[in-house]
Amino acid sequence: MTMKLSLGPIQYFWERQRVLDFYQQAADSAADIIYLGEVICSKRRLVKLDDWLAIGKELRQSGKEVVLSSLTLLEAASEMSSLKKICANNEFMVEANDISAVHLLSSAGKDFVTGPSFNIYNARSLQLLAAKGLKRWVLPVELGLDTLKDLQELRPQGVETEVFAFGRLPLAYSARCYTARSHNLPKDDCQFKCIDYPDGRLLETQEQQEFLVLNGIQTQSALTHEVLQQVPELITLGVDILRISPQFNDTIQVLEIFNNSLLNNELNDLYDNLLEIIPLGACNGYLVEQAGMDHGPRQTA
Numbered sequence: 439m440t441m442k443l444s445l446g447p448i449q450y451f452w453e454r455q456r457v458l459d460f461y462q463q464a465a466d467s468a469a470d471i472i473y474l475g476e477v478i479c480s481k482r483r484l485v486k487l488d489d490w491l492a493i494g495k496e497l498r499q500s501g502k503e504v505v506l507s508s509l510t511l512l513e514a515a516s517e518m519s520s521l522k523k524i525c526a527n528n529e530f531m532v533e534a535n536d537i538s539a540v541h542l543l544s545s546a547g548k549d550f551v552t553g554p555s556f557n558i559y560n561a562r563s564l565q566l567l568a569a570k571g572l573k574r575w576v577l578p579v580e581l582g583l584d585t586l587k588d589l590q591e592l593r594p595q596g597v598e599t600e601v602f603a604f605g606r607l608p609l610a611y612s613a614r615c616y617t618a619r620s621h622n623l624p625k626d627d628c629q630f631k632c633i634d635y636p637d638g639r640l641l642e643t644q645e646q647q648e649f650l651v652l653n654g655i656q657t658q659s660a661l662t663h664e665v666l667q668q669v670p671e672l673i674t675l676g677v678d679i680l681r682i683s684p685q686f687n688d689t690i691q692v693l694e695i696f697n698n699s700l701l702n703n704e705l706n707d708l709y710d711n712l713l714e715i716i717p718l719g720a721c722n723g724y725l726v727e728q729a730g731m732d733h734g735p736r737q738t739a
Contacts, residue, residue, distance in 0.1 A: 441673055441700055443693055444471035444600060446683040447507040447533075449608065450653060451632035454484040460684070461493050465500040467690050468697035471679065472497050473533055475507035475524070477553070479615070479654045480517045481628070487523055494530050507533040510555045511611045511655060531573070544570040554579050554602050554681075555611070561592035568594035576600045576681060579607045579663065582727040583671065590676050598678040603666075604692055605683025606638065606651055607659040607721075607730070616652040636686040637717065648718050659730070661721035666709050667735060668725060669699045688715040 445464055448457065464472055474490045474497075476482050485493075494504040506524055509517055518538065525532055525542040534540045535553040543550040551574040558564055558575055567575070572594075577586055579602050590599060617639055618628035638651035638658055648660040665672065665680070672680070682693050692715065695708050713720060723732035 441669075441677065442470040442679045443468055443696055443700075444473065444679050444681045445469040445689070445693065446602075446605065446681045447473040447475050447477045448684045449478055449605075449656065449658075450636055450638060450684075450686070451479070451482045451484075451630065452636055452686070453633065456636075457485050458493070460689075461497065463690050465497055465502065468693040469502065469682070471503040471505065473505045473507045474530075475533075477507050477510050477535055478656050479632070480509060480514070480520065481630070482632070482654075487520070487527075491527065491529055504530045505533050505551055506530045507553065508535050508539045510535040510553070510608075511613070512536055512538055513613060540567070540570060547571070549573040551600075552576060555608060558589075559585070561589055564589065564592070564597065565594050568597050572597055574598040574600055574679070576602060579609075580724050580730070582725050583668070583675070584727060586677075587675055593676075599676065600679035600681055601665065601672060601677050601725075602663065603669075603680035603682060603696065604664050605662060605681075605685065607663045607724070608656060609650070609659060610657040612655050612657070615654050616657065617654050620652060640718075659721060661719050661731060661733070662716045663722055663724075664712060664716065664720045665722055665725055666696065666699055666712055667705060668722070669696070669705075685717070691715060 474494055497504050508521055508524055512518055521539055525539060531549055532543055533551040533553045535555050549571045554576040615625040615628050617632050618625050621631050623629060632654050638653040640660060641650040641652055643649050651658040651660050680696060695712050699705060699708050721731050721733045723730045
């Protein structure tokens, strides 16, 4: 089995031209699979569904597998209407980030992917979703290697496993927009403040420790999760895909580093290169069965 690399959906609010330029670069990148779409806030409309479909068709011509990602937290009828349009598309598979998307896709007899926000914690959930049309699942970011091993042993035939391999961890979603709140603005009059923070707004503790990142309704880790040193173990566990979540700078370089790790290049050198382009430092605690903010090799008894 050859492990693949995926490029997750952009979690931040970027200028339209920046998005278009980013995917032009991604067309020539090491990514095998590219996820497209708005997953955080329906008010971010600089790139619309027709645009995502057009970008997807261009990426497909470049040999990429394209998946449309759905919104993670639905709160309004208009968002449900948009979700129905995404699920009704006949061009690309859909990543369901909410049970509503699973219902729509399953009812239409369409295969689907579940994203990292979808709570799959046991084999029974995997088997139930596989019967509904699940073809790929992303391990929830709070789960570790021990749980992954158990789930891999009981994984339904024909279902791929993807692991969130790089990026700030998506920790929580709320009906409130914390980026707007941080500017003393209500959510309905947010003035699109997210666009001022292309990698999210950093939140520090009173002791000036970099703690969390505010990204609209999403809360992320301040540290960047990375699993480069665990790639050999993930291969052994039969993981099919490693997901790279875009950051504002150096994402294509991150993809290249992970691609080189799959080519059995020197991990220590690649790891040093990766740390140089991580904004505030790295973590991988959840995956290696430690505290989430920790970083290090897996501890074994």
